[in-house]
Amino acid sequence: MNWITNSVLPKIKALVQPREVPDNFWTKCSNCDEMVFHRQLEQNFQVCSHCDHHMGMDPDARLAMLFDDGQCTKIELPKQTVVDPLKFRDRKRYSDRLKEAQAKTGADDAIMIAHGDLGGMPAVAAVFSFAFMGGSMGVAVGDALLRAAELAVAQKAALIVFPSSGGARMQEGILSLMQMPRTVIATQIVKEADLPYFVVLTNPTTGGVTASFAMLGDIHLAEPGAIIGFAGKRVIEETIREKLPEGFQRAEYLLEHGMVDMVVRRHDLRATLIRLLGLINKPRPTAEVVTMVQPGLEIPAVDKSSSDAGADQPSKT
Numbered sequence: 001m002n003w004i005t006n007s008v009l010p011k012i013k014a015l016v017q018p019r020e021v022p023d024n025f026w027t028k029c030s031n032c033d034e035m036v037f038h039r040q041l042e043q044n045f046q047v048c049s050h051c052d053h054h055m056g057m058d059p060d061a062r063l064a065m066l067f068d069d070g071q072c073t074k075i076e077l078p079k080q081t082v083v084d085p086l087k088f089r090d091r092k093r094y095s096d097r098l099k100e101a102q103a104k105t106g107a108d109d110a111i112m113i114a115h116g117d118l119g120g121m122p123a124v125a126a127v128f129s130f131a132f133m134g135g136s137m138g139v140a141v142g143d144a145l146l147r148a149a150e151l152a153v154a155q156k157a158a159l160i161v162f163p164s165s166g167g168a169r170m171q172e173g174i175l176s177l178m179q180m181p182r183t184v185i186a187t188q189i190v191k192e193a194d195l196p197y198f199v200v201l202t203n204p205t206t207g208g209v210t211a212s213f214a215m216l217g218d219i220h221l222a223e224p225g226a227i228i229g230f231a232g233k234r235v236i237e238e239t240i241r242e243k244l245p246e247g248f249q250r251a252e253y254l255l256e257h258g259m260v261d262m263v264v265r266r267h268d269l270r271a272t273l274i275r276l277l278g279l280i281n282k283p284r285p286t287a288e289v290v291t292m293v294q295p296g297l298e299i300p301a302v303d304k305s306s307s308d309a310g311a312d313q314p315s316k317t
């Protein structure tokens with residue numbers, strides 16, 4: 001690849017044949033409208049090289065990026081016992097929509113659970129797939145999050161959830177809303193076992209997902225520019241009849257207002273998670289604490305007999 005194919009060609013193509021660009025080679029960035037070559041996008045974790053816009057990411061790619069050497073084990077999720085309880089139909093039957101989404105993504109529902117090592121520490125990850133009916137949360141997603149919490153407890157592992165969801169799945173009615181308290185219980189199971197529960201808020205995290213497990217993490221990380229909120233901006237503006245501030249519901253805005261602890265670029269996400277897990281798992285310094293001698297200050301003698309840690313170290317005093 002040279003600069004002509006990488007940068008000039010897409011611009012000419014965009015001018016001459018805007019509708020004939022094959023989807024599988026070039027992706028148009030929804031933020032800056034530049035064309036990005038798919039292989040470059042893959043290598044750059046689906047982040048636009050022109051404007052740093054974080055595009056949606058497939059759950060498999062996210063798991064590969066997260067775990068040590070890209071190695072993890074996906075777990076089989078419980079088979080859904082309740083399918084289409086309302087016999088819901090809008091333009092299409094819900095049962096048909098489900099089948100379409102399953103065929104398109106190759107997944108049973110909008111979530112994937114896997115476990116593996118993160119910096120040598122055990123972790124369970126629950127990753128949402130926005131491509132599957134907008135990552136909406138129905139009974140299957142609730143079941144999966146409970147399963148993930150139980151797995152984390154069984155393995156004494158951290159639970160890390162990556163929501164990317166429009167909220168509760170309307171086609172399942174009240175049953176999808178009931179997943180809100182169910183997933184809160186899932187987070188509680190992890191917390192009661194004194195295990196870390198992190199949430200990495202990705203674009204978008206809205207509705208019933210924000211109003212339940214996604215805002216209950218011990219630490220909340222967010223990807224740059226991610227929309228995080230309950231109701232959409234337009235709905236709020238129409239209700240309160242006021243213009244909302246610039247950047248409202250974006251990750252950076254939530255960071256400024258204390259709803260998010262860190263906004264982390266995708267490239268730094270794995271290292272940041274490892275650092276945070278390390279701090280939580282090993283709260284004490286790994287090396288012996290050395291007392292600095294300052295002139296004029298009397299340092300009290302350390303009673304060596306009561307310390308096990310220094311037992312096999314040669315005494316210097």
Ligand SMILES: [Zn+2]
Nearest residue numbers: 029032048051
């Ligand atoms: Zn861009």
